[in-house]
Amino acid sequence: MKAVMVSSFGSADVLDLVELADPCPGPGQVLISVQAAGVGFMDVMVRNGTYPQLTEPGVVPGAEVAGIVTAVGDGVGQEWLGRRVFALTVSSGYAELVTVGVDHVVALPEAISAPDAVALGVNALVASLGLKRVAVQPGERVLVRGAGGGIGMMAAQLATAAGAEVTAITSTPQRVDRLRQLGVAHVLDRRAGQDGGDSSYDVVIDPVGGAEITRYIELLRPNGRFLSCGAAGGVPGPDAFAGLLTTFHNSPTVFAFNVSSVGPGAIATEFADLLRRTADGALRVVVDTELPLSEVVKAHTLLESGTVFGKLVLVP
Ligand SMILES: NC(=O)c1ccc[n+]([C@@H]2O[C@H](COP(=O)([O-])OP(=O)(O)OC[C@H]3O[C@@H](n4cnc5c(N)ncnc54)[C@H](OP(=O)(O)O)[C@@H]3O)[C@@H](O)[C@H]2O)c1
Incomplete structure (x- = not known):
């Protein structure tokens, strides 16, 4: 798969598009084919080495994704296959594929697109x-x-x-x-x-x-x-x-x-409610720009310019 790698910490131009082995879902995990990855300040911290839990380079940033479940690991029901979902991932989201625990996954309603889901995110x-x-x-x-x-x-x-x-x-x-x-x-x-x-x-x-x-x-x-x-x-x-x-x-x-102090169950319940309110039109999401993974440097440069209104979204 294609993914964005931080091989050494630094400014936006350390972000490299690379080929990595496709991940396999472990027990309790699903594999998501990513349709949209949110770009946020946490990713900037991961990129420049100031995110406290990710202090070694060699990491793929990306804290939130939306996409389709294409495989499930042991212990995960087959009903997840083919579902459109959102998940918080901490890192790994800037990629074509990502694995995540099924308890971190929320099903998306028809009315919500993948970019809108991560813009809510x-x-x-x-x-x-x-x-x-x-x-x-x-x-x-x-x-x-x-x-x-x-x-x-x-x-x-x-x-x-x-x-x-x-x-x-x-x-x-x-x-x-x-x-x-x-x-x-x-x-x-x-x-x-x-x-x-x-x-x-x-x-x-x-x-x-x-x-x-x-x-x-x-x-x-x-x-x-x-x-x-x-x-x-x-x-x-x-x-x-x-x-x-x-x-x-x-x-x-x-x-x-x-x-990050909130458990996955409470996150999933809250996010399902936010999705409902967005689908009803009570809450409005704003996507500033959608960019391909290959333009990740531009995405981070834009984010740090202070000119973005709404969400920057990478679309693998
Ligand atoms: N608590 C959490 O769980 C959590 C989760 C994710 C992110 N964060 C953190 O939350 C912060 C905001 O994230 P975000 O995604 O909302 O960022 P963002 O989209 O960049 O928004 C930050 C806003 O702050 C305002 N601002 C920036 N510099 C300023 C300054 N010097 N003085 C006054 N206002 C300034 C600007 O708004 P205006 O143009 O409207 O003035 C800017 O758009 C980041 O530090 C991020 O790491 C926290």
Whole structure:
């Protein structure tokens, strides 16, 4: 099969399209013929050697795939054969074939294409499970940072659907318009100096991180919750959570959330629900660009340029 290999860690041009032996499904696994592989920041970390669980080169990136089950291992029912599925894979997704435990696999409804499934993918899971973690209630004021990004775009839509009054921060007038078209009530352009600082919030959803975390914790209302779920703007320094002490009188809570802490059963249940809501039109997915595996360097270069709105998808 064709696959993308990281033979040495570095910038996008270390990504090489190579021929590898076809994988065989082991006990409890299915073999997926990949129709779409999501491109995300986790893959960038795998590529540059900063992903904590994959510290040796010689790895195929790709944390999420959609495709067709073409073989099953011992202990897996034949009914899986021929099914269109989605799976979180951590790595290995940038390939024509991938094996994954059947408990990590979710069947796709007819209405959802493979690119749309990976565009929903890990971003929607982080947003949806993260909003549950902070227990967003109807009528609460929710601030979403990085709303033009994969996680933020989903969080802004899902919080709106949960009945919250959502303010989303993005970075260009075009992104402001596109987020409004997705139904988000208040959208701010941070590059025009609109940073949400003139108000207060019950919940802040933060896939951005960076040094500004302290200031956003300080914008929480009494009993407010701050969800740290990414670091697209940089890893926060040791003083980032000082806002917890300066606003102690408000009883703020900070949650750190990563989907890798959630078991496969809960992921599958959540993703099936997200698929249903997407098929019903209640949740909208945005695919920015589809590229062949051979254009993986371009895909990573685009991802890191900060110009992508929605998901980049590799189509083997
Ligand atoms: N918690 C988890 O389980 C989990 C899972 C997957 C990924 N992640 C992490 O979550 C983070 C976001 O992922 P993503 O897929 O949403 O990334 P993304 O699509 O690149 O979105 C990040 C967004 O953050 C905003 N941003 C970037 N740099 C910024 C800065 N310096 N200041 C303010 N805003 C900035 C931009 O949005 P605007 O243009 O709208 O301002 C950008 O689109 C990454 O660090 C990723 O590794 C976490």
